[in-house]
Amino acid sequence: MKKVLTGNYAVAEAVKMARTEFIAAYPITPQTTIVERLAEMVEKGELNADFVRVESEHSALAAVYGASAGGLRAFTATSSHGLLYMYEMCWWVANSRLPVVMALVTRTIGPPWNIHTDHTDLLTLRDSGWILAMSENAQEAFDLTLIGFKVAEQIDLPFAVGLDGFQVSHTAEVVDVPEQSEVDEFLPERRRNKPFVIEPRNPITVGGLTTNECTMILRREMNRDMEKVGDLVKNAGYVRDYDLVERYRLDDAEYVVIMMGAWCGDAKDAIDVLRDEGVQIGMLRLRFVRPFPAEEIAKLDCKKILVVERDCSVGKGGIIATEVKSVANSPVQSVMAGLGGVDVGVDDFVSMFRRFVKGELGEWWL
Amino acid sequence: MVVVKIKDLPKEKFLLPGNTSCQGCPHALGLKSLGMALGDDVVLVVPAGCTTIIAGSKDKSSFKFPCLHVPFASAPAVATGLGSAFRRLGKKGIPVVWMGDGGSDIGFATLSGACVRKDDMIVIVSDNEAYMNTGIQTSGTTFWKARTTTSPTGKREEKKDLALIMLMHKADYVATASVGYLQDFIGKLRKASEIDGFRFIHLHSPCPPGWGFDSSETVEMARLAVKCGAWILWEFDGKFRISPMSKPYADKSKRAPLTEYLKKQRRFRHLSDEDIAEIERRIDEQWRVVLALEDVF
Numbered sequence A: 001m002k003k004v005l006t007g008n009y010a011v012a013e014a015v016k017m018a019r020t021e022f023i024a025a026y027p028i029t030p031q032t033t034i035v036e037r038l039a040e041m042v043e044k045g046e047l048n049a050d051f052v053r054v055e056s057e058h059s060a061l062a063a064v065y066g067a068s069a070g071g072l073r074a075f076t077a078t079s080s081h082g083l084l085y086m087y088e089m090c091w092w093v094a095n096s097r098l099p100v101v102m103a104l105v106t107r108t109i110g111p112p113w114n115i116h117t118d119h120t121d122l123l124t125l126r127d128s129g130w131i132l133a134m135s136e137n138a139q140e141a142f143d144l145t146l147i148g149f150k151v152a153e154q155i156d157l158p159f160a161v162g163l164d165g166f167q168v169s170h171t172a173e174v175v176d177v178p179e180q181s182e183v184d185e186f187l188p189e190r191r192r193n194k195p196f197v198i199e200p201r202n203p204i205t206v207g208g209l210t211t212n213e214c215t216m217i218l219r220r221e222m223n224r225d226m227e228k229v230g231d232l233v234k235n236a237g238y239v240r241d242y243d244l245v246e247r248y249r250l251d252d253a254e255y256v257v258i259m260m261g262a263w264c265g266d267a268k269d270a271i272d273v274l275r276d277e278g279v280q281i282g283m284l285r286l287r288f289v290r291p292f293p294a295e296e297i298a299k300l301d302c303k304k305i306l307v308v309e310r311d312c313s314v315g316k317g318g319i320i321a322t323e324v325k326s327v328a329n330s331p332v333q334s335v336m337a338g339l340g341g342v343d344v345g346v347d348d349f350v351s352m353f354r355r356f357v358k359g360e361l362g363e364w365w366l
Numbered sequence B: 001m002v003v004v005k006i007k008d009l010p011k012e013k014f015l016l017p018g019n020t021s022c023q024g025c026p027h028a029l030g031l032k033s034l035g036m037a038l039g040d041d042v043v044l045v046v047p048a049g050c051t052t053i054i055a056g057s058k059d060k061s062s063f064k065f066p067c068l069h070v071p072f073a074s075a076p077a078v079a080t081g082l083g084s085a086f087r088r089l090g091k092k093g094i095p096v097v098w099m100g101d102g103g104s105d106i107g108f109a110t111l112s113g114a115c116v117r118k119d120d121m122i123v124i125v126s127d128n129e130a131y132m133n134t135g136i137q138t139s140g141t142t143f144w145k146a147r148t149t150t151s152p153t154g155k156r157e158e159k160k161d162l163a164l165i166m167l168m169h170k171a172d173y174v175a176t177a178s179v180g181y182l183q184d185f186i187g188k189l190r191k192a193s194e195i196d197g198f199r200f201i202h203l204h205s206p207c208p209p210g211w212g213f214d215s216s217e218t219v220e221m222a223r224l225a226v227k228c229g230a231w232i233l234w235e236f237d238g239k240f241r242i243s244p245m246s247k248p249y250a251d252k253s254k255r256a257p258l259t260e261y262l263k264k265q266r267r268f269r270h271l272s273d274e275d276i277a278e279i280e281r282r283i284d285e286q287w288r289v290v291l292a293l294e295d296v297f
Ligand SMILES: Cc1ncc(C[n+]2csc(CCOP(=O)(O)OP(=O)(O)O)c2C)c(N)n1
Pocket: B048, B049, B050, B051, B071, B072, B073, B099, B100, B101, B102, B103, B104, B128, B130, B131, B132, B133, B134, B139
């Protein structure tokens, strides 16, 4: 069924259709409307979940952690400062291997205060052990939330669904929503004792002291299992097929742009303009940052690659570009743009890509 | 008040012998009592602190309780989630947060939030009046003038009164307790277990290495704190009552000499006579507050 939904409402709808049992979240723009919508669904009885109005993001993920450890399907959502405030819990959840799903509505980290999108917040989760997806539009935000529960519960790693603040979160689009019966078939009830369950009269201890080797084995296993996520996504059996990347006009591309998130729509329009001018250019859009689509990038056979990203690792530059360079077999150029929500539209991309092709592009687009 | 007879207490051990607590550890006394009081209804949530160590390492767990270890500032929120899981999945049990005074500093917002929401749990703060696990640093509940490694000349600020704070938070049940009076503690735990919602017990836990007294004297030290009036046992279950062990000491003339309590502890060795007089004044003030509360509630 087709519904008109903002990105945030699409996420809330997916959380409802996943029959999520426990939700805890704290308001922060531009994430707030997800939890408002979920609170409304719970109050109206459309969703049979416990909704906890926690006093902070740290507690939001702590409560979700407890619920998930107790066997429930649990969800939270946040942005930027909220993510940083819950950061300790993010690692705790990952190393506990609990299949929590979180929506991360990307927003700049202050100061100065800035509620607009960039991808720095999402990338602070890069090394933690969360599966990191980044959607391009409301449809993907919806689909990836459902796929998130499925894959997280299969592989015992938490799953974060990124969506750009305002550009996706607050923009209404037509979303193709499957039938509840289709979702139920795709996503059965959580196996409650996996990876473990904390319950009365079952005297196990989880998370306490252990040998140093145990920690190392844990991280090694997480790294190994993360590598299986690509196949799980591809074979998820969802109503639409998904992959770690999207390939746009790539087949004969001599020039390849690598990006992620909402602005890829504008960038694709720019690619069409250059194509009309006879430039063989295409896009590899990252739908996932973790696992990193290394194989897909290594396979690119082109003259050169441009990574456009809205983040900066101060002292090293573009985070994604650094990673792309480590696996690509063609020269890679990095450009940082759109940080702090600075607008980059179709015209910008057209001139950016032209300069890239000519070899006249600098590292910062401002 | 629930009367607890020692001969009726269950023999089953929930804190196992051979655990890694120090000799004379107050947490160990408290955890043993928790097992006797509530047995296998307990699901422990333990944030960072000495109890992290006491719980054991790798496959050598010291607990017969199920136990989830959690970050320092997170425990009541985790218990909220666990409680929800037990209720939804029809499992009978109580999430019990067992944390130190440090946990109630760094996790204060979390404690407040869970209490305000009246989430279903029992929170026990085992208060040894410092961050012991990291090497005796000052906490919010460290006694005025006590020496710690971060207050080498003695703490300058007042001890925070956590139990009264939780009372004002409208917790469903609040009590103070002491490892010197374990039957009283067990009785309060059982009372708490019969009440729904957010239940809070502030347990006074003298720590031999942290305070500087002999490890054979934990119980004696805890009792002295009550007898000199410095630690007042009370309970609120809708009605505020001073507990029988503390009741006599409302009358100042019945109290043990304060110096007896203070001088036994290395952390107070440096106190002057004026300091002791000031502590006495503050104890009197605390009694006025508690007695007034008995009238009001
Ligand atoms: C966020 C964070 N900060 C600091 C620490 C280090 N730390 C571990 S235990 C502890 C003190 C615990 O004190 P308390 O809660 O009073 O328990 P006790 O050790 O006295 O039983 C500290 C500071 C930590 N684990 N996490």
